[in-house]
Amino acid sequence: MSNGARVRRDIWKLEDEQAWHPITRAYALGVRELTRRNDDPDDPTSWAWQAQIHGLPDFAQDPPYRGQCQHFCFFFLPWHRCYLHWFERILRAAIQGIDEIDAETKAAWSLPYWNYSGGADRLRLPDPFIEETLDDGTANPLFVDVRRPSINRGEPMDALAAGLAEALAPRRYVDDPLAVGFGGAPVSNHWGDNANRTPGPVEGTPHGAVHVAVAGLMGDPAFAGLDPVFWMHHANIDRLWEVWRNDGGENPDPGSEWGTTEFHFHDENRNPVTCTAAAVVDMPGELGYTYEDTDVPDTGRRGRRRRVKPDIPDNPPELVGATEEPVELGSGRSDVEMDVGRATGPAARRGGDPERVYLAVEGIEAVGRPDVTYAVYLNLPDDEDPDDAPEAFYVGNVDLFGIEAVGRVDTDAAHGLRRTFDITELVAELREEGGWDAKAITVTFSPLKHGYDREEPDLPGPVKVGRIGLYYR
Ligand SMILES: [Cu+2]
Numbered sequence: 001m002s003n004g005a006r007v008r009r010d011i012w013k014l015e016d017e018q019a020w021h022p023i024t025r026a027y028a029l030g031v032r033e034l035t036r037r038n039d040d041p042d043d044p045t046s047w048a049w050q051a052q053i054h055g056l057p058d059f060a061q062d063p064p065y066r067g068q069c070q071h072f073c074f075f076f077l078p079w080h081r082c083y084l085h086w087f088e089r090i091l092r093a094a095i096q097g098i099d100e101i102d103a104e105t106k107a108a109w110s111l112p113y114w115n116y117s118g119g120a121d122r123l124r125l126p127d128p129f130i131e132e133t134l135d136d137g138t139a140n141p142l143f144v145d146v147r148r149p150s151i152n153r154g155e156p157m158d159a160l161a162a163g164l165a166e167a168l169a170p171r172r173y174v175d176d177p178l179a180v181g182f183g184g185a186p187v188s189n190h191w192g193d194n195a196n197r198t199p200g201p202v203e204g205t206p207h208g209a210v211h212v213a214v215a216g217l218m219g220d221p222a223f224a225g226l227d228p229v230f231w232m233h234h235a236n237i238d239r240l241w242e243v244w245r246n247d248g249g250e251n252p253d254p255g256s257e258w259g260t261t262e263f264h265f266h267d268e269n270r271n272p273v274t275c276t277a278a279a280v281v282d283m284p285g286e287l288g289y290t291y292e293d294t295d296v297p298d299t300g301r302r303g304r305r306r307r308v309k310p311d312i313p314d315n316p317p318e319l320v321g322a323t324e325e326p327v328e329l330g331s332g333r334s335d336v337e338m339d340v341g342r343a344t345g346p347a348a349r350r351g352g353d354p355e356r357v358y359l360a361v362e363g364i365e366a367v368g369r370p371d372v373t374y375a376v377y378l379n380l381p382d383d384e385d386p387d388d389a390p391e392a393f394y395v396g397n398v399d400l401f402g403i404e405a406v407g408r409v410d411t412d413a414a415h416g417l418r419r420t421f422d423i424t425e426l427v428a429e430l431r432e433e434g435g436w437d438a439k440a441i442t443v444t445f446s447p448l449k450h451g452y453d454r455e456e457p458d459l460p461g462p463v464k465v466g467r468i469g470l471y472y473r
Helices: 011-017 022-039 047-054 076-096 103-108 201-214 229-246 283-287 403-408 424-432
Strands: 006-008 263-266 272-275 289-291 318-322 327-329 334-339 357-366 373-378 394-399 417-422 440-447 463-472
Touching: 011 022, 022 047, 022 076, 022 103, 047 076, 076 103, 076 229, 076 263, 076 272, 076 283, 201 229, 201 373, 201 394, 283 289, 318 334, 327 334, 334 463, 357 373, 357 394, 357 403, 357 424, 373 424, 394 417, 440 463
Parallel strands: 006 289
Antiparallel strands: 263 272, 318 463, 327 463, 334 440, 357 417, 357 463, 373 394, 373 440
16 A cells, blocks of 8 residues: 555455454445435436446436446446446545444445455355345345345355456457457447447456346346445456456557547536546556455466467458357257368468467347356267366356347347357367367357256246357468
């Protein structure tokens, strides 16, 4: 804290020190105060308004302040950092006015984060979110009864929802046209109103997968901010951006369109403010907070993609295999076989193996809002149980967070969600083990299961994948 920056604390460490740690308790009382302000629908510092900045019901927009969240694109990280920062200032100001909070807590208060990665005991909601009452017997403002029942019982999410190996793997913030860079596609996108709807891997897992695992309000972008755990989840995603930077990741030029695009919020005095990525990239310096821990975790397979040559071949990716019919996914395992052709373009001319291999899952559509995330495997043998999460075949996750919103803005150019995976190293490993036949592949989808009983998800209808494509480069 050399420059006087406040520290956003790890809620697990706070609660280890003391159940209902004063910082956690002040959060609850602050949420209660903001909720009281809902009586005035025009108060931009109310709990309801703060959630509406992210999304309005029916995915309506009310520019410049409400219904403005950025997803599936490279503004996802800076937009949410701005959003959290101004929310934190509003909440901090509210906390200053609450008599029962002591001066020390008021001075130190910063938004805690929910770090669900790095241990089986972290895969659940911390106790202050699942207890129905505060320690004084009053209703707990942090409790939301419509979450996934197993989550509210304190049972763990599927560990794959919190994995960081894919999230932290990209070296670049913006990468190639398949946009598997850390930050996502270099476009502006409010729930898929741009045809290029490719999130960076961290936006998929853990971000989207944790939204889906908690479910309830958290499962719907229009209401997610109403669940108090939303803000701690996003503080953790914001922290992971710093972890990635600590690991050598480089942000785009703050002078570029990425850095200078303005987003609109209100401050704690209800005055309009603008925020840009350029204003928030230097977090402790510009924003006055830092994180308790931004060490790079050991993610097991982390480094798989890091070993890939950082130079991107100039040639565009070439589609060498694709499903011909849409594929339906359900609540159990689905195996999809497809033929793979040979590259005929520059990837072939170089001879030997392609430098990069991508798997794209495109046009994902669903009935209603299924709270499901699929783990994706490549060439998973029939006798391997996907519930054992066999790492040797694991590609990544397809979470369906926001699928309903995207369905409303389908364009001629794009339908549904898309996820793209760089599987270069996975393919190399499979080849070494004899698990790769260049003429055909099998892609397996298996839903993540939450809670100790690990029940299969109850889907309102089949999930449809428009196309699965394999690309060489
Ligand atoms: Cu989110």
